[in-house]
Amino acid sequence: MTRLAAALLLGSTSLVAMQPTFSSRVEGVRIDVLVTDSSRRPLRDLTARDFVIRDNGVVQTVDLVSFGELSLNVGLTFDLSDSVAGARHAQLRQASRALTSSLLPADQLSLITFNQVVSMRCPPATTHGCIDTALADVKPSGETALVDGVFAGMTIGEREAGRSLQMVFSDGLDTASFLDSDRVLDMGRRSDVVVYPVVTKGAKPEFLEELASLTGGRIYEVDRNDELSSTFKEILDEFRFRYLLTYTPRDVQKGGWHKLEVRVNRSGARVKARPGYQGG
Amino acid sequence: MRVLALMLSLLATPHQPQVRQSAPVLLDWIVAVREHRAGESDKALSTITAWTYDDLEEMRPLLETLVDAPTKNNPQRARRRSRVTAGEMEAVREALKFRGVMDFDTFRRRAAILHTDAALLGDPPLVTRQPTTDPRGALPLNSGRRVNVRSFDGRFEGLEYSNPHWDLAMDMLDALPASPRDPFVGQWYAAIGTHLVQSRRFADALIHFERARALVPDDPRVLYAEARLHETLASPRIQNFIRVTTPINGMSIRGVGSSGAEWRRAEALLQKAVAVDPTLVAARLRLGRVVMRQQRWDEGLRLVQQALSETQDPTLSYYASLFAGDAELALGSADDAKRSYERALSLFPDSQSARLGLAAAISAAGEREDAITAILPTLTKAPEKRADDDPWWIYHDSNLDEAEAELTRLRAPFTGPGR
Numbered sequence: 238m239t240r241l242a243a244a245l246l247l248g249s250t251s252l253v254a255m256q257p258t259f260s261s262r263v264e265g266v267r268i269d270v271l272v273t274d275s276s277r278r279p280l281r282d283l284t285a286r287d288f289v290i291r292d293n294g295v296v297q298t299v300d301l302v303s304f305g306e307l308s309l310n311v312g313l314t315f316d317l318s319d320s321v322a323g324a325r326h327a328q329l330r331q332a333s334r335a336l337t338s339s340l341l342p343a344d345q346l347s348l349i350t351f352n353q354v355v356s357m358r359c360p361p362a363t364t365h366g367c368i369d370t371a372l373a374d375v376k377p378s379g380e381t382a383l384v385d386g387v388f389a390g391m392t393i394g395e396r397e398a399g400r401s402l403q404m405v406f407s408d409g410l411d412t413a414s415f416l417d418s419d420r421v422l423d424m425g426r427r428s429d430v431v432v433y434p435v436v437t438k439g440a441k442p443e444f445l446e447e448l449a450s451l452t453g454g455r456i457y458e459v460d461r462n463d464e465l466s467s468t469f470k471e472i473l474d475e476f477r478f479r480y481l482l483t484y485t486p487r488d489v490q491k492g493g494w495h496k497l498e499v500r501v502n503r504s505g506a507r508v509k510a511r512p513g514y515q516g517g
Numbered sequence: 518m519r520v521l522a523l524m525l526s527l528l529a530t531p532h533q534p535q536v537r538q539s540a541p542v543l544l545d546w547i548v549a550v551r552e553h554r555a556g557e558s559d560k561a562l563s564t565i566t567a568w569t570y571d572d573l574e575e576m577r578p579l580l581e582t583l584v585d586a587p588t589k590n591n592p593q594r595a596r597r598r599s600r601v602t603a604g605e606m607e608a609v610r611e612a613l614k615f616r617g618v619m620d621f622d623t624f625r626r627r628a629a630i631l632h633t634d635a636a637l638l639g640d641p642p643l644v645t646r647q648p649t650t651d652p653r654g655a656l657p658l659n660s661g662r663r664v665n666v667r668s669f670d671g672r673f674e675g676l677e678y679s680n681p682h683w684d685l686a687m688d689m690l691d692a693l694p695a696s697p698r699d700p701f702v703g704q705w706y707a708a709i710g711t712h713l714v715q716s717r718r719f720a721d722a723l724i725h726f727e728r729a730r731a732l733v734p735d736d737p738r739v740l741y742a743e744a745r746l747h748e749t750l751a752s753p754r755i756q757n758f759i760r761v762t763t764p765i766n767g768m769s770i771r772g773v774g775s776s777g778a779e780w781r782r783a784e785a786l787l788q789k790a791v792a793v794d795p796t797l798v799a800a801r802l803r804l805g806r807v808v809m810r811q812q813r814w815d816e817g818l819r820l821v822q823q824a825l826s827e828t829q830d831p832t833l834s835y836y837a838s839l840f841a842g843d844a845e846l847a848l849g850s851a852d853d854a855k856r857s858y859e860r861a862l863s864l865f866p867d868s869q870s871a872r873l874g875l876a877a878a879i880s881a882a883g884e885r886e887d888a889i890t891a892i893l894p895t896l897t898k899a900p901e902k903r904a905d906d907d908p909w910w911i912y913h914d915s916n917l918d919e920a921e922a923e924l925t926r927l928r929a930p931f932t933g934p935g936r
Contacts, residue, residue: 318670319669319670319672320670320671320672349896353910354869354900354903355869355873355895355896356896356897356898356900357893357896357897360897379670380670380754381670381671385869385870385873388873388876388877389873389892389896392876392880392885392888392889392892393889393892393896395880395885395888395889396885408671408672410670410671410757410758410761411671411753411754411757412670412671412753412754412757412758413754413910414753415839415869415870415873415874415907415909416870416873416874416877417843418753420846420877423881424877424880424881427880427881427883439761440761441760441761
């Protein structure tokens with residue numbers, strides 16, 4: 238009984254710390270879109286008139302386009318299992334410091350770590366100092382519940398406020414999860430969270446590749462540990478220069494899988510967005 | 518336990534042993550068999566564990582001959598036996614005189630226990646002859662010896678020889694009466710099989726069950742233990758490792774099939790186990806999960822619900838509730854899934870897996886805030902206080918069948934010296 242009481246108390250304490258609270262879901266569909274030119278530089282001056290969205294083939298009216306206006310909700314989901322011990326852990330800390338220094342004051346940052354145990358080390362907050370302290374306190378050990386960890390990160394990141402980016406770092410091999418990867422991929426189809434996995438070379442993580450593709454993110458493969466800092470910053474820069482499009486679906490059925498097509502009326506423009514969403 | 522052993526395929530060049538001074542060594546062995554107290558690291562065990570890998574290879578045909586292990590349907594043993602010289606045969610006959618008045622089958626059982634304890638309690642035998650080394654300088658790979666892969670958390674950690682004491686223990690069991698089969702054989706294969714699976718010595722376990730199949734094909738305890746092995750081999754922890762690992766250039770890990778093949782193998786074994794012993798609830802529970810992993814959700818759900826109704830064991834009930842939740846979620850019954858995960862939480866209130874499952878069920882229903890509320894208690898609990906929170910973490914390795922207790926029962930008749 239004592240143990241249960243302690244757990245509940247901890248839960249309550251952290252809930253308070255997680256302000257602001259989560260808002261309920263709206264009817265509109267949000268699509269996080271990256272638009273780049275042929276040199277992969279973000280195009281920054283687009284308006285609603287430049288976008289064409291097709292939902293199951295039906296052209297939709299874009300209600301709102303935001304670019305660089307909304308604060309970011311950045312979730313870090315880090316593998317701290319045995320395989321990450323040593324230099325990789327040190328570089329992960331360094332990369333997190335580099336990332337933190339690139340955030341704006343209004344951006345929220347959170348940290349979830351996992352081995353077989355999934356833990357929220359830092360709840361979402363605009364004060365970012367918790368991350369480095371938390372990473373310093375953890376000694377990587379144990380097995381890898383990658384799917385469980387990603388699910389937890391996406392669940393916490395599923396907030397309407399701001400734009401949600403999940404950066405997942407892992408060596409890519411799940412050895413301990415309870416949840417089936419299909420369950421988390423299904424969640425990715427329903428989610429507004431954009432997942433950017435960073436994996437070590439050779440890990441071949443099919444699950445993370447598919448999740449990145451489903452959510453409109455991109456997978457990065459690092460060859461050397463010292464590439465982590467530049468990779469994290471690159472992801473943050475790319476995400477900050479994405480457009481958030483909102484529309485209210487018209488003339489399409491509510492439920493089922495909705496195939497999305499996003500186009501931009503600019504010559505040479507490249508568009509990256511999630512391929513669809515699960516309605517209902 | 519940090520050892521995950523898988524078997525590698527090897528280019529084998531048969532080793533040609535040169536038996537030297539076999540008679541005194543045989544006498545040492547007989548004395549060790551007689552004097553060893555099961556489960557103890559005594560002087561008798563020290564005698565045997567001091568033997569090198571090469572000594573054991575040289576002694577194997579002589580010990581097989583001494584206990585009269587059958588060569589029928591065993592061409593490898595027949596080949597080994599054919600190399601035993603007349604002088605060595607004479608040494609074997611002389612040594613047998615020192616067996617004393619002990620019943621020969623009791624002697625064989627004691628010999629099996631001696632080598633079992635050598636494998637369990639002793640250091641791995643020293644390898645003195647290193648014909649060549651592999652490209653990483655780790656092990657000679659052209660000696661015809663079985664080499665196991667050691668890994669942890671999906672990472673290749675190294676290579677090691679399979680412990681030959683396991684082979685010798687099984688050789689002793691081969692010599693016990695076949696018709697009817699000596700009950701000790703099934704007891705040994707069940708207890709040691711469970712131990713090998715639990716301690717993640719999968720390569721040794723594969724050989725173990727291959728030999729068990731020839732002797733005790735219908736023993737439900739052995740079938741269940743082997744099914745657990747294949748269930749684990751089908752899991753992502755093994756399949757992912759094999760997918761990305763090439764231990765040495767030109768070599769591949771063998772003994773492990775595709776996940777589909779391993780699920781099917783586990784299912785067949787569990788079907789047989791519950792057919793032979795319908796009271797084996799743990800086997801029915803795992804059968805349900807194995808069936809679900811093959812996308813037969815309805816069938817799997819019925820099996821885990823049956824298991825749930827048949828057991829009072831909190832851990833088995835917890836697993837059954839978790840798996841029922843999985844099936845219900847896959848079948849689109851989010852409310853039923855929520856109830857199943859909540860039942861699992863009532864058994865283990867701090868369980869991470871049940872909370873993740875509950876959050877998944879809630880999230881599937883579109884209730885994002887409630888999903889976050891469901892998951893927070895486990896995410897925010899101090900990690901250092903969570904080691905025992907979730908039975909799922911030991912599902913693949915757990916001692917559901919009390920492996921240690923089985924070992925104790927196995928050793929019980931041999932805890933004193935033989936007469």
